[in-house]
Amino acid sequence: MMRALRLAWRYVVHHRFKSLLMVLCIALTVSLPIALAILLASFNQQIVSRARATPLVVGAKGSALDLTMHAIYFRTKPPGTLVQGAGQPVGDLGTAIPVHARYTAQQVPVVGTTLDYFDFRKIGMASGPGLARLGDCVLGARAARRLGLKAGDSLLTDRENVWDIAGSTPLKMRVGGILAPTRSPDDDVVFVDLKTAWIIEGLGHGHEDLEDETDENLVSGREDGVVTARATVTNFIEVTDENAASFHFHGNFDEFPVTALIVLPRDDKGEALMLGRYQRDDAPAQMSKPIDEVQNLMQLVFRVQKFFNANAVLISVSTALLLVLVVLLSIRLRAGEMETMFKIGCARGTMASLIASELLIIFLLAAVCVVSVVLVTNWYADDLVRSLLG
Amino acid sequence: MIHAENLRFAYPRSEFELRIDDLLVEAGEKVAVVGPSGSGKTTLLNLISGISVPDEGRITVMDQPVGTLGDAARRRFRVSSIGAIFQRFELVDYLSVRDNILLPCWINRALPLDADVRQRASELAEQTGIGDKLHRRVTRLSQGEQQRVAICRALLTRPALILADEPTGNLDPVNKQIILDLLFQHCAENDLTLVAVTHDSNIVDGFDRIIDFAEFRAGSSL
Structure with a gap:
């Protein structure tokens, strides 16, 4: 043979x-x-494991699957945006963690959220202090590798529409640290504080102090201590230690947009009650269980x-x-x-x-x-x- | 060496019939079988080598009744006692010169494939003038060189009988003579019996005897 x-x-x-x-x-x-x-x-x-680890999500009415995929993977478009106040029906039955993922930085999704998210996903820092102040971002492990960035570097957000010169201007963010790898979608995104996400969206801004400004090109009027600025006032495109205090938001935070809310129910009863609340016709948004959508x-x-x-x-x-x-x-x-x-x-x-x-x-x-x-x-x-x- | 008596052989669905009443080839004899195409020359070689078996009659080769042996016995006899050379050399294109010479050993477990056999293959190649081409593909050799490889392959197992079917049929005149000289030299040196089929009457000079199938008629003694 x-x-x-x-x-x-x-x-x-x-x-x-x-x-x-x-x-x-x-x-x-x-x-x-x-x-x-x-x-x-x-x-x-x-x-399935990602969906199982995300008990409930709230989002604009529309495709529950789109909402689920957006809330757990950040990449796909949500069915629409909702206001942060849409999480009010959650009440004390659970904790709502906002997710606002509309923008990108060098094509990497920028996810605005709160520190609760990192506790919920059990994500720690691999390097750097983390989100220390407004305008900071932390990078997922793979995103950092892909962008070649480390703590202390800076990262510019992408313009939403290059033809809309009146649209939101890119924000130069300080890299506050790199997250420890999780072998999950969290490795592939840039996290910012929710308020930073709103600044990127143009809902908050910082500019020079106009209290004592007399230039009529910058100030159009004063009434009851409220200064009305002209469009010629230059907004800061970067948050620094010196100008951080000047950043402010106009409006009610509950009316500010988020693309999804991750909801952690207090218990099974709380989950059932919340699902019931969001199934009402007058509910401001939809609530879905990611595991059900993913299994379908x-x-x-x-x-x-x-x-x-x-x-x-x-x-x-x-x-x-x-x-x-x-x-x-x-x-x-x-x-x-x-x-x-x-x-x-x-x-x-x-x-x-x-x-x-x-x-x-x-x-x-x-x-x-x-x-x-x-x-x-x-x-x-x-x-x-x-x-x-x- | 070879003795055939009252031999009859016909191919299925063919009108051709080979009839030999008496054929005797002595050991050490060099016999040329000549004749036109279709006269039964190659059939005779097939009967001698046991590739074909006669319908009637008896043929013994080296005292072996090859016509009545079983398939396996005839194959063993062919491997151990007969060296075959063909007109188209019939070399295996994917093997080197050395492996072509060693082919009988490659395909027969009964034959050793050890250092001694490899040494013999090398010696035969040296003797036939292709010693420096042992590792070449046979397709890269000239026709004369390819026939030398075939001769080495036929001689590898030290057979007592060489059957050559048109051994020079595909060669130019110069190579024809070289190949014949090589065959005759080896037969003389090793006391081999040679039966060569040819239709080229110009090459029969060196043979001891010529059997002309053109003059042969059924019932004749050869």
């Missing part, structure tokens, strides 16, 4: 292109469905996977038939070689074992490819899925 294997190896090496094609045909046919299954399992594990999504995904599996079976069968055809044609082409071997004393069984050895080598090489693909997929599945979801 060893001699047949060595002869077969020489044949495979000599006809390396044909052999490679056969190896790739088999390897791709077998490994693709397996790799897909691994990715899907990772996707399922990640999305996964049911659909698994149904699609069944279709792909059936497709993979058909492709496997057709590949197998093509391989049989290739082998039969190859044997036919080698009839002269077989005849010579027979004439010089080769048994028919030896010839069969020679061809079987060639196929064995092809299948072994394909198996090596399949195992490699599976190992690599397994190794990178989590990161790959996270980047796809992120």
Whole structure:
């Protein structure tokens, strides 16, 4: 058998292109469905665990799935914005953590939230003091790596619309630190305080003190101690220790926008009561359970996977038939070689074992490819899925 | 060495029939079988080597009744006792010169494939003038060199009988003579019996005996 294997190896090496094609045909046919299954399992594990760890979300009425995906992954657009006061029905039945993720910094989502979020997700700092003052940001581990930033650097937000020169101006943020890696979507975003997010949105700003300003180009009027500024007043585009005190907001915080609220119910009863409150017709927003939405999504995904599996079976069968055809044609082409071997004393069984050895080598090489693909997929599945979801 | 009596052989669904009443080839003899295409020359070689079995009659080669041996026994006999050379060399294109020479050992577990055999392959290659091409692919050799590889392969197992089917049929005149000289030299040095089929009457001078199938008629003694 060893001699047949060595002869077969020489044949495979000599006809390396044909052999490679056969190896790739088999390897791709077998490994693709397996790799897909691994990715899907990772996707399922990640999305379900993230959803399970997020008890309830509140958001604008519309697609509950869009709301869920936005609240837990920050990337997809929410069904709409809501005001922070939409969390009032939560009352003392739970804790509402705001999420405002409308803007980006160098294409990385900027998520405005409160410190409660970091406690809720159990995210610690890897370096830097964190969000020390208005205008600070902290970067997820992968986002920091991607942007090449460290604590003390600065990061400029992206302009929402480059053609709208009257729109919100980019804010130069100070990097207050880098978060410890969590292998979750939190690694891929930039976190800021909710008020900083509102400054980015243009709802808060800082400028020079106008109390004693007499320039009519800057001040249009004074009435009852209220100074009305003209548009010529220059807003600060960066929060510094010197100008931080000048930043202020006009309006009621409850009327300020957020894109979602993550709600942590006090207990099961509180959860049921809150769900009831948000199901009322006059409720200002919708509340959904991320795990329910994600499980519905996964049911659909698994149904699609069944279709792909059936497709993979058909492709496997057709590949197998093509391989049989290739082998039969190859044997036919080698009839002269077989005849010579027979004439010089080769048994028919030896010839069969020679061809079987060639196929064995092809299948072994394909198996090596399949195992490699599976190992690599397994190794990178989590990161790959996270980047796809992120 | 070879004795055939009352031999009859016909291919299925063919009108051709080979009939030999009496054929005797002595050990050490160099016999050329000549004749037109389709006269049964190659069929005779197949019967001698046990590739084909006669429908009737008896053929013994080196005292072995090859016509009545089983498939496996005939194959073992062919491997151990006969060296075959073909017109188109019939080399295996994916093997090197050395592995082609060693092919009988590669495909027969009964034959050793050890250092001694490899050494013999190298020696044969040296003797036939292709010693410096042992690791080349056979497809990169000239036709004359390829036939030398085939001769080395035929001689590897130290057979007592060489059957050559048109050994010079694909060669130019210069190579024809070189190959024949090599064959004759090896037969002389090792006391081998040579039966060569050819339709080229110009190469038969060095043979001890010529059997002309053109003059042969059924029922004749050869």
